[in-house]
Amino acid sequence: MNKLLSRPYLPALRVIFKPFDSFELLKEKNYGALWQPAVIVLLLFLTRVFKLVFGGFLFNMTDISQVNLPIEFATVVCIYILFVFANKNFCDLADGDGTMTDVALVTAYALLPYIICSLANIVLSNIFVAREQDFMEIISTVGFLWSALVGLVGLKSVHRYSFGKTVLTVFITVLFMALIAFLLAILFLITQQLIIFVKDIYSEIVFRM
Amino acid sequence: MKRIIVVAVCLFIPISTMITVSAGSNFEEYNYSTTGEAVPAPKTYEPTAVYYGNEETDLKFSAPQDIATDNDGNLYLLDPGNDRLMIYDVDFRLKSVISFPEIGGKQISFTGCSSLFVTEDSIYISDKENGLIYVLSRDGRGKRTITFTPQAVVDSDFVFKPMHITVDEAGIIQVQAEGCYNGLITLDADGKMIGYYSANSIQTSLSVLASQFWKNIFSQEQQDSMKQTIPVEYSSVTMDSNGFIYTTTKKTENSTFEIKKLNPYGENILGYDDTYSSVKTGNGDYGDLRTLYSEGKNIDTTFEDIYVDSEDFIFALDTARGRVFQYDQNSNLISVFGGIGDQMGTFALPGAVCGYGERIYVLDETKNSITVFEPTDYVRNIRKALLLDSECDYSQAVKYWEQVYQANSNCSLALSGLGKAAYENGEIAKAMNYFRLADDRTNYDIAYTAYRTQFIREHFVLIAAVVIVLVIAVILLLNYAKKKEKRDE
Incomplete structure (x- = not known):
């Protein structure tokens, strides 16, 4: 536990510009503090909120009265946790070397380019007119590809996979996420039924007594 | 004593305001907000009179089918239940009653007639039961009967059942026939078919895609027993003062383009805004934006009739909920009025909409009545402003x-x-x-x-200065980062 908390800080901007070197540091020398992924996931949530609140009128189609902040927050956090959990557990089966901490750090760092490009787009959406929308699409595509690249390189380093195998495992991880979500939904429904059943029995007994 | 007066006043005030409120209309009006929510709107049209037809003739209307007006404001009412055609003047005084007119020595009956159209000198009446179109002069004397002569493209088992008709200045007749999904049938003045005109297109939906998918797999016999994917037939047709044809469709697959304005090539030229597709009016979605699912049935707007006034505003009648929707030439929803009910201004089964000047008539086939609506100042202002806007004034x-x-x-x-x-x-x-x-x-x-x-x-100088400072800052920062890296190594 102490070992986990005493991990040194790894500059996040350095990670996205030099992913290969940085992820070696992360794997070999246990760089990367645990508060970093938390901050980055929070940033992702804030970016989504900023996009709704500060996005330019021309590009902001969302009806703000339909937005529910707790649900937005839960969505971001749940998807992040689900991905980390699914990837770590699947890669354990597929000879991956990464620990839960490694995967959590890599996934968080990989979100950073997307966050930066989204923030840039929020600023630009207040400047651009409708016919300049293509520029913003280019920026968001760049952000997405950059994020994907950093994520793949990171997962490849921490699991010590080949590049092809990394891509394959990420693909299966997504399927795993769907499976877990499905199982959770079933669990939720069954628990609900169970509670109703117990309640029914209780009220039946109360009425008969 | 004072207290009694106060109590009496307090009692009286709510009652008197209630009366003034309910004296207006018996339906609540609404329009759609920018996010597609139905929100209450001021009164646009008020019912001023309801006519049942028994004042002059001691005979109520019986299942009236259609109404039409001419340029002088005369109102023509087709009343097949009593086998007669009634003509009223602009103040709704009975001018004449026409029954059993003679055409070529033969008396004709209005029993099977479904619709009429009035031109400069003639009244055209379509007979759905016998597949004929009768032409009368404006004073009710029979002129001729038009019989349908099909072209080779028509299926041999096709039965001609004309519903709504329009006639242009050259005497070309556009017929909306029952069960004809190939579009309108164009006839020349003698009833010889010229061709089909502007069918509805098949709108893509999940069920259409699914049936398309199964068609690739099934054998020919299985395909023949499948539901055919065919365009929806029109429910009504009308013509504006410039001779453009307008059509309505009861329901379409995606609930869009139920109202169309057709150019001579049969293309829809009614303006709509498709740049920002969201749930709102003006983007090709006519009638109510949301459907109601009740008792296993999906209740959607069902357009039955259409009327275009002299200023090119479109009135479309919805039989499902008894509402009249008014649109401008850019598909902007101006007003929604009417409803289903028993009071003045509401209907049981509205069948036709028509108008003269700024007045609107709605025919009710079950109540056997004509309701007259007059616009309020609110909607008059909107119409005037929209007309000026369309002239860029x-x-x-x-x-x-x-x-x-x-x-x-x-x-x-x-x-x-x-x-x-x-x-x-x-x-x-x-x-x-x-x-x-x-x-x-x-x-x-x-x-x-x-x-x-x-x-x-x-602010060009300021912006240029900021950009230059930013560029210099980025360059310096990059240099610094490089140097620091070298030092670290």
Whole structure:
């Protein structure tokens, strides 16, 4: 536990510009503090909120009265946790070397380019007119590809996979996420039924007594 | 004593206000907000009179089928239940009753007739049961009977059942026939078929895609037993003062393009805004935006009849909920009035809509009545302003829009109109604000482009300085990072 908390800080901007070197540091020398992924996931949530609140009128189609902040927050956090959990557990089966901490750090760092490009787009959406929308699409595509690249390189380093195998495992991880979500939904429904059943029995007994 | 007076006044006030409120209309009007929510709107049309037809003739209407008006405001009512055609003048005084007119020595009956169309000198009546079109002169003497002569493209088992008809100046007849999904049938003056005109297109939906998928797999026999994917047939047709044909369709697969304005090639030329597709009016979605699922049935707007007035405003009648929707030439929803009910201004089974001047007549086939609607000042202002806007006379329109805005500050048409006037005046920031409130993104984009150009021109030095400083800062930062890296190594 102490070992986990005493991990040194790894500059996040350095990670996205030099992913290969940085992820070696992360794997070999246990760089990367645990508060970093938390901050980055929070940033992702804030970016989504900023996009709704500060996005330019021309590009902001969302009806703000339909937005529910707790649900937005839960969505971001749940998807992040689900991905980390699914990837770590699947890669354990597929000879991956990464620990839960490694995967959590890599996934968080990989979100950073997307966050930066989204923030840039929020600023630009207040400047651009409708016919300049293509520029913003280019920026968001760049952000997405950059994020994907950093994520793949990171997962490849921490699991010590080949590049092809990394891509394959990420693909299966997504399927795993769907499976877990499905199982959770079933669990939720069954628990609900169970509670109703117990309640029914209780009220039946109360009425008969 | 004083207390008694106070109590009496208190009792009286709510009662008296209630009476003034309920004296207006018996239906609640609404329009759609920028986010597609139905919100209450001021009164647009008020029912002023209901006619049952027994004042002069001691005979009530019996299942009346259609009404039409001519240029002088005379109202023609087709009353097949009593086997007669009635003509009223503009003040609804009975002019004449026509029954059993003779054509070529043969008396004709109106029993199977479904619709009529009035031109400069003739009355055209379509007989659905016998597949004929009768032509009478305006004073009710029989002229001729038009029989349908099909072309080779028509299936041999096709039965000609004309419903709604329009006749243009050259005598060309457009027929909306029952069960004819190939579009309108165009006939020449003698009834010889010229061809089909402008069928509805098949709209893509999940069920259409699914049946398309199975067709690739199934054998020929299985395919033959499948439900055919065919276009929806029209429910009504009418003609405006310029000779353009308008059609309605009861329901379409995606609930879009139920109302169409056709050019001579059969293409839809009714304007709509498809740049920002969201749930709102004006993007090709006519009638109510949302459907109601009740008792296993999906209740959607069902367009039965259409009327286009002399100023090219479109009135479409919805039989499912008894409402009349008024649109302008850009598919903007102006008003929704009427409803299903037993009071004045509501209907049991509305069958036809027509009008003269700014008056609107709605025919009820079950109540056997004609309801007359008169516009309020609110909708008069909207119509005047929209007409001026369509002539790009925004500064003239602004005084009408201001009155509309005072009556209903949620009216996005008014906000948009005020924005256009402000933009023309050069008050760009004000215009942008109006367009933003109206959710009019197309015009906001135009105004914002102008605003940005102006802003850059005014503050060019400052912007250039900021850009240069930023570029220098980035270069310095990169240099610093490089140096620091070298030092670290």
